[in-house]
Amino acid sequence: MATFHNAMVAAFGSGMALTLTGVGLIVLCGRDALLDRVSRSSLLHTWTPRIPLFAASAVVAGGVVASALAAGQILAS
Structure with missing residues (x-):
């Protein structure tokens, strides 16, 4: 039974790490896309x-x- 719990904790930790890594990469790509658009738009340049x-x-x-x-x-x- 303890082995099952250890496996569940490891699976949860791995899933959390992968999720946070994915979100971080998406945010970085989104930031680059936003900065590219901000440089071309005066409205976005004002509100960003x-x-x-x-x-x-x-x-x-x-x-x-x-x-x-x-x-x-x-x-x-």
């Missing part, structure tokens, strides 16, 4: 520096909402 601020704001807002929902459930019980 603001994208990290919007992304960070979305993450913070999502965290605040999730925390508020969790706190509501804790207080209700």
Whole structure:
């Protein structure tokens, strides 16, 4: 039984490593494509520096909402 669990942990770790590697490669290719288009578009050149601020704001807002929902459930019980 322990061997089965070890195999499952190894499979999960390998799958996670492959997934993260794939996502990283896709992000790098997407970045290069975006930078190529930004160099040719004044509209994208204007908005591209603001994208990290919007992304960070979305993450913070999502965290605040999730925390508020969790706190509501804790207080209700």
